[in-house]
Amino acid sequence: MIGWRGASRYYSEAFREAFVMECKALKKVRDEFGLENITIMIPFCRTPQELTKVLKIMEDHGLKRGERGLEIYLMAELPSNVILADEFAPMIDGFSIGSNDLTQLVLGLDRDSSLVAHLYDERNCAVKGMIKTLISSAKKHKTKVGICGQGPSDFPDFSKFLIEEGIDTISVTPDSMLKTLKVIQEIEN
Numbered sequence: 001m002i003g004w005r006g007a008s009r010y011y012s013e014a015f016r017e018a019f020v021m022e023c024k025a026l027k028k029v030r031d032e033f034g035l036e037n038i039t040i041m042i043p044f045c046r047t048p049q050e051l052t053k054v055l056k057i058m059e060d061h062g063l064k065r066g067e068r069g070l071e072i073y074l075m076a077e078l079p080s081n082v083i084l085a086d087e088f089a090p091m092i093d094g095f096s097i098g099s100n101d102l103t104q105l106v107l108g109l110d111r112d113s114s115l116v117a118h119l120y121d122e123r124n125c126a127v128k129g130m131i132k133t134l135i136s137s138a139k140k141h142k143t144k145v146g147i148c149g150q151g152p153s154d155f156p157d158f159s160k161f162l163i164e165e166g167i168d169t170i171s172v173t174p175d176s177m178l179k180t181l182k183v184i185q186e187i188e189n
Helices: 017-031 050-061 081-083 084-089 097-108 125-140 158-164 174-188
Strands: 039-042 070-077 094-098 146-147
Touching: 017 050, 039 050, 039 174, 050 084, 070 084, 081 084, 081 125, 081 174, 084 094, 084 125, 084 174, 094 097, 094 125, 097 125, 125 146, 125 158, 158 174
Parallel strands: 039 070, 070 094, 094 146
Antiparallel strands: none
16 A cells, blocks of 8 residues: 555656656647646655656646646645645645545554454544644645545544535545535534
């Protein structure tokens, strides 16, 4: 799970050509198909220095942040994304909290392991503290922040926490949409 994935692959000599092909495909979709509403999300980006390298490659291949409305988001799934949020925020248009990975990495466990799965809970105080910190940093920089992951779908109290903290968007599974909308309505009224 923690291995070689996300941003570190994009700028490595061993994978760079594949990432360049992804950039060309995104540019084609924007230029030829006119789908300029595509937002690019960079996953598993450990440091602002990594983000700088990835953004440079993207820019070299016609994907410059802000050009023709191009937005770039950072998946906030690592504790370093939260701790360094003030450094990341000026370089991006938004954060998307990956609560599944963030929970695993904050609590130091694998949710798929039956030995520790009982400890996996996005509502853990340490995880909620990280999320609260990230939302606060994002708001300070006027950077959008949303969440994807199973937590908001499974736990109405978790959705309530996110809304009270000021999150901009919440992704939920289709089967939990109505229950989540009810929670939002109760909070907003």
